[in-house]
Amino acid sequence: MSKNRARLLLVTTLLLAASLACQTITQAFTVETDRLTPAASPTSVGGQSGNDGPVNTPLAEEASPDNPQPGAAGFGDPYYPNFGNGGYDALHYIIVLDAEIGPNTITAEVTMQAAALEDLTSLNLDFVGLEVDRVAVDGVEAQYKRSGGELTIYLPAPLSAGEAISVSVAYHGTPGRGVDLSSRPEYEIGWGHYGEGVYIAGEPGGASSWYPVNEHPSDKATYEYHITVDDPNVVGANGLLQETIPAGDGETTYVWASVHPMGSYLTTLAIGEFDLETSQSPEGVLIRNYFEESIAQSSRNEFDVTGEMLDYFASLFGPYPFEAYGVAVHDTPLGFALETQTLSVFGSWFINEEVIAHELAHMWFGDSVTLATWQDIWLNEGFATYASWLWYEHAYGDGIMDDIVNDYYDVMASFPHQPPADPGADNLFSDTVYTRGALALHALRLEVGEDSFFDILYTYHETYKYGNASTADFMAVAQAVSGQDLGDFFQAWLYETELPDIPQLGLSADDF
Numbered sequence: 298m299s300k301n302r303a304r305l306l307l308v309t310t311l312l313l314a315a316s317l318a319c320q321t322i323t324q325a326f327t328v329e330t331d332r333l334t335p336a337a338s339p340t341s342v343g344g345q346s347g348n349d350g351p352v353n354t355p356l357a358e359e360a361s362p363d364n365p366q367p368g369a370a371g372f373g374d375p376y377y378p379n380f381g382n383g384g385y386d387a388l389h390y391i392i393v394l395d396a397e398i399g400p401n402t403i404t405a406e407v408t409m410q411a412a413a414l415e416d417l418t419s420l421n422l423d424f425v426g427l428e429v430d431r432v433a434v435d436g437v438e439a440q441y442k443r444s445g446g447e448l449t450i451y452l453p454a455p456l457s458a459g460e461a462i463s464v465s466v467a468y469h470g471t472p473g474r475g476v477d478l479s480s481r482p483e484y485e486i487g488w489g490h491y492g493e494g495v496y497i498a499g500e501p502g503g504a505s506s507w508y509p510v511n512e513h514p515s516d517k518a519t520y521e522y523h524i525t526v527d528d529p530n531v532v533g534a535n536g537l538l539q540e541t542i543p544a545g546d547g548e549t550t551y552v553w554a555s556v557h558p559m560g561s562y563l564t565t566l567a568i569g570e571f572d573l574e575t576s577q578s579p580e581g582v583l584i585r586n587y588f589e590e591s592i593a594q595s596s597r598n599e600f601d602v603t604g605e606m607l608d609y610f611a612s613l614f615g616p617y618p619f620e621a622y623g624v625a626v627h628d629t630p631l632g633f634a635l636e637t638q639t640l641s642v643f644g645s646w647f648i649n650e651e652v653i654a655h656e657l658a659h660m661w662f663g664d665s666v667t668l669a670t671w672q673d674i675w676l677n678e679g680f681a682t683y684a685s686w687l688w689y690e691h692a693y694g695d696g697i698m699d700d701i702v703n704d705y706y707d708v709m710a711s712f713p714h715q716p717p718a719d720p721g722a723d724n725l726f727s728d729t730v731y732t733r734g735a736l737a738l739h740a741l742r743l744e745v746g747e748d749s750f751f752d753i754l755y756t757y758h759e760t761y762k763y764g765n766a767s768t769a770d771f772m773a774v775a776q777a778v779s780g781q782d783l784g785d786f787f788q789a790w791l792y793e794t795e796l797p798d799i800p801q802l803g804l805s806a807d808d809f
C-alpha cells in the first residue's frame with residue numbers, strides 16, 4: 298500500500314476516534330436495573346443489598362453439607378455485579394437449537410455441565426426473555442423461578458462442593474436483545490436477526506439473550522452446538538464444523554464444537570445463506586470465512602491479507618491459540634465488528650485492514666487470554682488496537698508507527714477522559730480504552746526497550762492462554778520480564794486521568 302493510502306486509513310481511523318470521543322462524553326447510561334442490583338435470593342439469606350460490593354460476598358452462615366445455601370445471583374464484577382453467578386463453575390455447554398429464520402423463532406434445549414464450588418440448594422443462570430418449558434437437574438425435573446435476567450433453579454437434592462451437575466433448560470420463543478447496557482443501540486445486541494440472517498454479538502451481556510448461561514467472562518467453558526436450520530441456510534459457529542446431518546423436512550443440523558474454553562460474550566452463530574471460503578495461512582493455520590452470498594467480491598478481497606497477518610501476530614505473540622480462524626460477514630450494516638472466538642463477526646460496514654487486524658489480534662488478547670473483570674477491558678481493546686498499529690509498522694515501514702502515535706496522542710490530549718484501567722461501567726468501548734490503552738503499550742515499549750517489550754507480550758500470552766488475566770497480572774509480567782520497577786509508569790498511564798508524557802517522542806499533554 299502506498300504511503301497515501303496508509304495516510305487515508307489513518308485519517309479514517311482518526312475520524313472514528315474523534316466520533317468515539319464525542320460519544321464518550323455525551324452518552325447516557327441506561328441499565329436494566331434488575332441486572333445491576335442483586336435479585337432477591339429465594340430464601341433471602343445474608344445481607345446482599347445494593348450494588349456497592351461483590352454480590353457473592355460470603356453469606357451470613359457458611360455453606361456446609363448440613364447447611365447448603367443458594368448460589369449467588371452475581372459473580373461480583375466491579376462494573377456489573379449481577380453478571381454471572383456464584384457457587385459453581387460451568388465447564389461445558391451443549392446447545393441444541395432449531396431456528397426458523399423467517400419468523401425468527403427458536404426451540405432449544407441447553408445443557409450446562411458444571412462443578413459446584415460450594416454446598417448448594419439452588420443456583421442461578423443468566424437468561425433474558427424467551428419462554429422456559431422445562432428445567433431438569435441430572436435428568437430430574439426441577440422447580441425454577443425467573444426474575445429479570447436471573448433464572449433460579451432449585452436443586453432437587455442439595456449439592457456438595459466439588460460435585461458435578463448437569464442442568465438442562467428447554468425453551469422457545471423469539472430471542473431479543475441482551476442486557477441493555479448503554480444508550481448506544483449497537484451495544485445492546487445479543488441475537489441479531491436481520492430478515493434473511495442471524496448474527497450474534499454478545500459483548501458484554503448478550504449471550505443470555507439466546508441461551509441460559511453463567512454470563513461472566515471469568516467462567517470460561519467449552520461448547521458444542523447442534524443447530525438445525527432450513528436449507529439452503531447454513532450455520533457457522535465457534536470452533537470446527539464436526540458434522541452436517543440431514544434432519545428431514547428440508548432441514549439440516551450443523552454440529553460445531555470448540556476445543557478451547559470460551560467466554561460467553563465470544564460465542565456466535567452465523568445463520569443464513571453463506572458461501573464458505575476456505576484457505577490456509579502461509580504457515581498452515583486453517584482459515585474458513587463465511588460470506589453472506591450478497592457480500593461483494595471487493596469486500597471479500599479485503600480479507601485476503603488475513604493469513605499473512607495471522608502468521609505475523611503468531612511470530613510476535615506466540616503460536617495461534619485456536620484450531621482455526623475466520624470471519625462471518627453478514628450483509629447488514631453493523632456499527633462494530635466483534636472478535637467472537639475463531640470466527641469474528643463483521644457487518645457490511647467496518648471492513649478494512651485496521652479492523653481486520655484488530656479482531657484477529659483479539660484471538661490472543663481477549664479470546665485466549667480473557668479479561669478477568671469488565672474493568673480490565675483495556676487488556677482486550679488496548680492490546681488489539683496496538684496490534685493493528687504493529688501490523689501497519691510491519692507492512693508499511695517503521696516510520697508509520699511514529700505518525701500513528703503522534704496523531705493519536707494528539708487526539709487523546711484534546712479532551713478529558715477516564716484512565717484506561719478504570720473507564721467506568723458506561724465507557725467500556727470508549728476511546729481511552731482503545732487508544733490510550735494502545736498508547737500506554739507503545740510508551741511501555743519505549744520504556745523497557747524492544748526485546749523486553751515483545752518478551753512481555755509473548756510471556757503474558759503464554760502464561761495466561763486459555764484462561765483469564767487482570768491488569769495486575771499483566772503489570773506483574775511486565776515487571777518480572779523487564780526487571781524494572783514499573784509501578785509509577787503503570788499508575789500514570791492506567792489509573793490517572795492526566796495523559797502522561799512520552800518523553801522519547803517529545804510528546805507532552807501540556808503542548809496541546
Ligand code: ARG
Binds near residue numbers: 483499634655656
Ligand atoms: N470488542 C469489539 C471490538 O473489537 C467491540 C464491540 C462493541 N460492540 C458491542 N456490541 N459490544 O472493538
Ligand code: ZN
Binds near residue numbers: 678
Ligand atoms: Zn476490539
